Amino acid sequence: MTRPMVKRVAVLFGGISAEREVSLASGRQVIAALESVGYAVQPIDVGTDLGAVIAQLTPPPDAVFNALHGRFGEDGTIQGVLDYMGIPYTHSGVRASAMAMDKSVAKATFAAAGLPLARHRIVPREDLADTDPLPRPYVLKPVNEGSSVGVFIIRDGDNRRADIARDWHFGDMVMAEEYIAGRELTVAVLDGRALAVTEILSDGFYDYVAKYAEGGSRHDIPARIAPAITARAKDVAVAAHHALGCRGASRADFRYDDETDRLVLLEVNTQPGLTATSLLPEQAAYCGMDFPALCIWMVEHAACRV
Known part of the structure; x- marks a missing residue:
């Protein structure tokens, strides 16, 4: 059976993660590209009101182009909403996205x-303030962020570790990874x-x-x-x-x-x-x-x- 051509596409972009600006840029390019080849495109700038997003997806489009980045956009959250609504969407599903x-x-x-x-370990933020989690040099990064948000390289002679731990705002846990x-x-x-x-x-x-x-x-x-x-x-x-x-x-x-x-x-x-x-x-x-x-x-x- 030949797959029918998609006609109406909603593009989700923006979002509420630390990568909002990147997602806005991705979304604008996607919208222009899809419009240029004849799709009926519905841009949806996703904000904090999930109900408003769902309302804009009702009645449902033929497909959603997910141009969101970061938390709530690529961690399985919006994927679960779209699965629940029965709307086909681009990229990976809930399980792969969350993992x-x-x-x-x-x-x-x-x-x-x-x-x-690379050698790595997850450490509580308070432990990071007290001691190096790995031999230097090593990398510190959030467990659930992308685009190098919140990433630090700690080398010999670097005394920022305690300050990083104090100012850390990416959750209670920190990933330490061997620097390659x-x-x-x-x-x-x-x-x-x-x-x-x-x-x-x-x-x-x-x-x-x-x-x-x-x-x-x-x-x-x-x-x-x-x-x-x-x-x-x-x-x-x-x-x-x-x-x-x-x-x-x-x-x-x-x-x-x-x-x-x-x-x-x-x-x-x-x-x-x-x-x-x-x-x-x-x-x-x-x-x-x-x-x-x-x-x-x-x-x-x-x-x-x-």
């Missing part, structure tokens, strides 16, 4: 699948297939500004690494995608140390950014799929994940 967003659960899943990880020297690599996965390996080059730490500000980073695609490392990164990205149960698009982030030939999976993003500087659309274009075609593919593969 990927919780770094401790995601890492346990990756470890069970035998994927390469070397290159920043990323692999987008679409429909279970790895697209490419990109090396991200920035002046210093690849933080929120470097990710989203124009000129904040440079992308080498394909990454200038050995073919064996390219193949290994692609294989791990696909394995991580399947281990979490992702659907549609995901993006796996890595560190690779040339000196030790060590490739480490950092995390998987189930709602990759779709801004002008984002990596998924760049890799899709490298493989011959322009931005409107990428958005069409996502809409036409939208589904409920109950």
